[in-house]
Amino acid sequence: MPFKKPLLYLTGDYSKFSLETRIFHTFCLVAIAALAYCVPLNFYLDLPISAWLSLAAMVVQFTLFFLSRFLNKTKLSIVLSIVIIHVVLIFNYIHNSGSGGPTLLLLLAVFFMVSAVSEPEAYKYWLSLNVFIALGLTLMEYFYPNIIQSMYVSRFTKFGDVATSYCLCTLTILIGHLFIKNNYYKAQRRLEAKAEDLEGINRTKNKMFSIISHDLKAPIASIQSYLEVLSEVDLDHQDRRKIKGDLMTMTQNTDMMLTNLLMWSKSQMEGIVLDKQLLDLEETIGPVIEVFKTISSRKEVVLSYSIDPKLQVYGDKNMLQLVIRNILSNAIKFTHPHGSVTLEAGYENSNCQIVIKDTGTGMSDQIKASIFSIKAESSYGTKNEKGVGLGLSLSKEFIELQNGSLKFESESGVGTTFFISLPLSKS
Structure with a gap:
């Protein structure tokens, strides 16, 4: 009209x-x-x-x-x-x-x-x-x-x-x-x-309570049980070493879940404040990868990376590190012992592309359809590692806030590859 x-x-x-x-x-x-x-x-x-x-x-x-x-x-x-x-x-x-x-x-x-x-x-x-x-x-x-x-x-x-x-x-x-x-x-x-929005918020709230009551309670209870065994039972060196490794894995997984939950809750209640600047990519995500090398070695998964030393991206340092942590954590979790996880970063046209590839279990079509959704269910890795269906949803949101994109390819039984694209400069 x-x-x-x-x-x-x-x-x-x-x-x-x-x-x-x-x-x-x-x-x-x-x-x-x-x-x-x-x-x-x-x-x-x-x-x-x-x-x-x-x-x-x-x-x-x-x-x-x-x-x-x-x-x-x-x-x-x-x-x-x-x-x-x-x-x-x-x-x-x-x-x-x-x-x-x-x-x-x-x-x-x-x-x-x-x-x-x-x-x-x-x-x-x-x-x-x-x-x-x-x-x-x-x-x-x-x-x-x-x-x-x-x-x-x-x-x-x-x-x-x-x-x-x-x-x-x-x-x-x-x-x-x-x-x-x-x-x-x-x-x-x-x-x-x-x-409808309130109903969606209420469903999300219920999911968060479910995660807190189950996904966090379970590893904390396991940690408590292990500590009781260590304090009350006289174990040999090999058993103690195995329990300590399991404790470390549970603690790191729980820490990752808590980090994701806290970041998600903060973004929902306070909004997300970006601190974008020009970052040296190797300097930014190198320390994160080194931490996960220790985790992967305990699972006998080979983690390797290759980053152009001159590569710089324009983004938020904390958000980028959280995204890399989430994707590497998933890659290692779903890769069998003696498998491999690789991270490569280079130039793609006017952007930086980070490729994280694993030789893990891959995803079914059903999982692919909801992988970036807050409704994605928690899952267990190849050694029964517990995760939370929130990390990839948060990662996608954070990458897109930095004017980038997060995509993936996956084949069941073969592995999964994630592609992170970020701008090289402010423009």
Whole structure:
């Protein structure tokens, strides 16, 4: 619709103006258009007083509209509009044939307008005033008929005036009704969307509680059991060494889960604050890889890497390190002993590409479809290492926040390859 944007602009944005205010603006626009139509019509019907009255009312209504829409004096504008309209209609009733003219119809249309635009605590008084004026004028005409003046010079002008007024009143009420109904449905859709968002947040919250109660409780309980064995049972050196290795693995996995949970919770509650700068890639992720070399060697998985020493990326250091930790942790977890994990970083067009490849178990189609989702389930590695279905979702979010991309290829039973693309510079 070509007039939709101008009309939305004139009535006001819903985020800045209340529903009552926007309805008032709509009525003002309808009244201005109707009065502009009535001016030549009344001259044509040989009703000069009504014509000049319509012109004056149109100017006043435009002024009140401008006062509300552009000067934010809505309350004052509504009060003045209601008072002036009733004063004009009283004058019109007396000088335009009383109950034989269109004034009572116009008062009915004003009754609807007042009920729609006035504030809840005030509209009962305005409606009472409208009813009082309508009844008062008809009683005055009944007891003092000589006060009422007729300006109709023929039956044609009378029926033309009344029919036109009826059409304008019907149009005003119809537009007001449609506007209210349309805004009601819009508000309902916004509420439904918010309800869906809240439901999603609630599901995520339940997932987090489930992770905290199960995924973190289990390794802590195992650590406690191992420590009790170490303190109460006299073990030989080989058994102690195996238990210490298992304890270290559990502690590192638990630490990774906690880091992911805390980072995710912080991003949800406080928003993510980026600290992007030009980073030396080897200096940034080299220490992370060295830590995972120790972990991989305990599992007898070969971890190797190759990074161009001159390679620099533009990103957030902490986020990038967390992403590399998550992907390397997964790669080692799902790779059998004597398998391999490789990390290579180089140039790809105007970006840096980091490729992390493993010879692990790969993924099924079902797992691939939800790998980056917060709904992804926790899984166990080749040596029963426990993970949390959150790290890759967080990694993808963090890479995309740095204007990069995270993709993968995987074949069940063959392995998985992750491709991280990051910009080389700020531009």
